[in-house]
Every structure is written in structure tokens, then in C-alpha cells.
Amino acid sequence: MSILPNIFVAMGILVGATSLVAAWQIRREGDDRAAGRMLGLAPWLTAPWLVAGLVAAPWATWLGVVLLTALGILLLLVLPPWGRSAPAPDPGGPACLDERDTMFSRAEISPGSDRFDAYYDRRPASREPDDAWRERPGLLSPDAALHDPIQFGAAEATFETVTALHPLVEGEPAAERRELDPAAASRFLTHWARKLGARDARVTELRPHHCYTVGGRGDRYDEPVDLDHGWALALTVEMDKEAVDHAPAGPVVMESAQQYLASGAIAVQLAILIRRLGWRARAHIDGNYQVCCPLVARDAGLGEIGRMGLLMTPDLGPRVRLAVVTCDLPLAASARRGDATVADFCRLCEKCADVCPSAAIPRGEAVEVDGVRRWQIDQVACFGLWCEVGTDCARCVQSCPYSHSDSWLHRPVRWLIGRSRPARWLALRADDLVYGRRPASREVADWRRTG
Numbered sequence: 001m002s003i004l005p006n007i008f009v010a011m012g013i014l015v016g017a018t019s020l021v022a023a024w025q026i027r028r029e030g031d032d033r034a035a036g037r038m039l040g041l042a043p044w045l046t047a048p049w050l051v052a053g054l055v056a057a058p059w060a061t062w063l064g065v066v067l068l069t070a071l072g073i074l075l076l077l078v079l080p081p082w083g084r085s086a087p088a089p090d091p092g093g094p095a096c097l098d099e100r101d102t103m104f105s106r107a108e109i110s111p112g113s114d115r116f117d118a119y120y121d122r123r124p125a126s127r128e129p130d131d132a133w134r135e136r137p138g139l140l141s142p143d144a145a146l147h148d149p150i151q152f153g154a155a156e157a158t159f160e161t162v163t164a165l166h167p168l169v170e171g172e173p174a175a176e177r178r179e180l181d182p183a184a185a186s187r188f189l190t191h192w193a194r195k196l197g198a199r200d201a202r203v204t205e206l207r208p209h210h211c212y213t214v215g216g217r218g219d220r221y222d223e224p225v226d227l228d229h230g231w232a233l234a235l236t237v238e239m240d241k242e243a244v245d246h247a248p249a250g251p252v253v254m255e256s257a258q259q260y261l262a263s264g265a266i267a268v269q270l271a272i273l274i275r276r277l278g279w280r281a282r283a284h285i286d287g288n289y290q291v292c293c294p295l296v297a298r299d300a301g302l303g304e305i306g307r308m309g310l311l312m313t314p315d316l317g318p319r320v321r322l323a324v325v326t327c328d329l330p331l332a333a334s335a336r337r338g339d340a341t342v343a344d345f346c347r348l349c350e351k352c353a354d355v356c357p358s359a360a361i362p363r364g365e366a367v368e369v370d371g372v373r374r375w376q377i378d379q380v381a382c383f384g385l386w387c388e389v390g391t392d393c394a395r396c397v398q399s400c401p402y403s404h405s406d407s408w409l410h411r412p413v414r415w416l417i418g419r420s421r422p423a424r425w426l427a428l429r430a431d432d433l434v435y436g437r438r439p440a441s442r443e444v445a446d447w448r449r450t451g
């Protein structure tokens, strides 16, 4: 007697059980709609195997053989490392990063002030688009479309707490200097950062393209940046998935603020520690940067820069916040990853460009900007949307396939898309099928509402 029918039935049970467990896990991760879709797919994935195994007819056996062959071809496509490329070459960075060009700096200059006039004399093309978002209510404004008094109030309270850390970002080092082995110092600081709550922490040499050339915030405005530290430790903290899934509603700006605080507190704590060892150190935290954190983090090997212009980490994608500590304590650089598969996935994906309400994220290939090949988002359009809704939106972060939970369900997919181009293509199709091409925002949880 042929064992083929038994194999087909066993495959049916395996596929059915896997689909049901996947649906259960997706529901646990909080996406009821995607869980429902997965549940709806289960009978379609299971039935052909069961028919092939349970119907005693030659055509049913042939159906089973076709299914087995298709499965074999699929495994051959996704398992071997087709498309696992060599590390991407070091992309470097722009020759000149002027903090006064960032949207937060532009938002700080008051119309009619000397700074305002000087800025738009220098950048006349920015005047008209900037005037357009200045007419909108503004980030965390009571008149913004998504204003909620307690959610916006919670975010403002957290940003105020971050500002309270600013006086601690710099300071005088202790008079007595402790000499440390660079590798041991790096190992201690990166492990300690993780113990303090960082998701990951790595070290790079501080390079000229990491640093702003001129300050653009507060009393650092117009001040040349002269950061002569040799080393930088970059760290990430995870943004809560449930909060990000509410994007663009208020919980997302609460979460951004909270993780700026968490990352900032760790960076300040590390900087103080290094200064107590007698070395100069500066924390770079929200509202008080002298470096561009995503570039430092990329060069330290924490991830790659994706289509939406944010750092894409291997296990949480862009669902992180960053902080950096620079210092002259000699450290040992972590290996740069240079994972070219992230850019390849972004080339196929374009999901963030599809969901972006302000059409700020470019489609198509990366282009050369300031000597670096990358995707450049329209920061004026993005910030204009923030000024309309009052939050930092984050629909792009919410919808990115890399932002899924770091769970047993998504880890094998991340592993496969890191080694095989066909797997990247298939994973994207599956993501569209289960989560949707434009994943819906999650209903704001009751505990976050007061009205």
C-alpha cells in the first residue's frame, strides 16, 4: 500500500496546525484583523492536502504529488542563500550636516527674529513651504486634528523630563584619569547599556560625517560644532508595538517621548560614568544633539538606513529610538554589518511609501544625495503632516514589515529574508496578504482615553 496518502494527510495536519498557531500568535501580538485573515487562510492551505490524502482516486494522488513538488520548489527557492550579498561598501555620509536645516531647528526660529531672517536669506527656497506648515496648529497643539488632552499632556510631560536631562549631557571629567583596556571598556559599556534597558549598544569611531557642522537648537544655535571625541557608543531602545500600532493617534507620540527619555537617561548615565573615570564624554539625546544618531548607529553596526530614512535594526526594524554617547575614552569599534539585504527588501517593498499620508517617502530606486546613495524623504511634507495632526505620525514605522514583534513567528522570516531574494519577495507577498498592503491602525485602547 502506498504511503503517499498518509504523507498528504500528515502534511495537511501540519499546515493546518501551523496556520492556527500562527493566527493565535498574531492575535497575541494584538492584530485581530491579521489574525482573522490568517484563520481564513487556514482551510485553503489545509484542504488540498487532506483531499489528496483522503480521497481514494488517482487524480487525488496526482494532486498530492503536485503539492509536494510545489513545496519542494518553494523550499529550494527560499532556503539556499540566493541573494545573500557580501557586506555593502561603507556608504560614508554627507560632507556637511547643518543642524539649522533640520525641521525642529526651523520650527524653533520665530518669524520676525534675526535668526529667522538670516535663515531664509540663506535658504530662500525653504521659505514658502515652511510658511505653509507654520499656518497649521503644530506638534502637540490643542488645535491639532488628533488632539487628546491627556495623551498630548503625557507626551509633553515626558518631553519636559527629557529637557531636564539636558544640563547633564556635558560636564567636567574627574581630575584623576583611569586607563582602561579599550576592548574591556567597550564590552563593559555596551553590556551595561543593555542592562540599563537598551535593546542593543555598539561602538564606532567618531567620523566627520557623524557630526553637525553648526548647532541649530536653543543656545547652541549658530555655534560651530567642534566635537573632537574619538569614539561613539550608539544605543537603541524598543518602542512598544501596541503604542506604535495606534499611529498616527496620540499614543504614538507618548511612546516616542517615552523612549527618547529612556534612551536619553541611559546615554546620560553612561556619559557621567565615563566622566567619573576622568575622560571627556557627551550624551546626545532628544533636543540636544551634536551628531546625527542614525549615521552613528549605522556605522556602529546597529542596522541600516531604509527607505523611510530611519535606522532599520535587524530584529525590530525602525521601531526603535536612538541615543549616542561620544567620548575620548579609547574604545574598540564593533564590526560594521553592511547588510545589503535591507536595501534590497526596501526596493521590493515600498509599503511605507504607500501608507504615508503626506506622500513624503519616495518610491523607486535610491538616488545620489550629497555624495551618498539613499532614499531621501520630503521632511517638509512629513513635518507638515505632524503639524496638522499634532503627533509624530509614524504610520511608516507601524506598517513596515520589519517592525513586527521579535517573536518565534517572525524570527524565521527575518532569517530567510536576510539570505534569499526569493524569500524576500515571498515574505512581502505574505505580509500583504495577512497584514494588508496598508495595515490599519489599531483602535486606541480604553485605558488611554479619558473622554
Ligand code: SF4
Pocket (backbone or CB within 6 Å): 306, 307, 308, 345, 346, 347, 349, 350, 351, 352, 353, 396, 399, 400, 401, 402
Ligand atoms: S516599509 Fe518596506 S520600504 Fe519602507 S522601510 Fe520598511 S521595508 Fe523598507
Ligand code: SF4
Pocket (backbone or CB within 6 Å): 308, 355, 356, 357, 358, 359, 360, 361, 377, 381, 382, 383, 385, 386, 392, 393, 394, 395, 396, 397
Ligand atoms: S511619519 Fe508619517 S508623514 Fe512622516 S514619513 Fe512617516 S508616514 Fe509619512
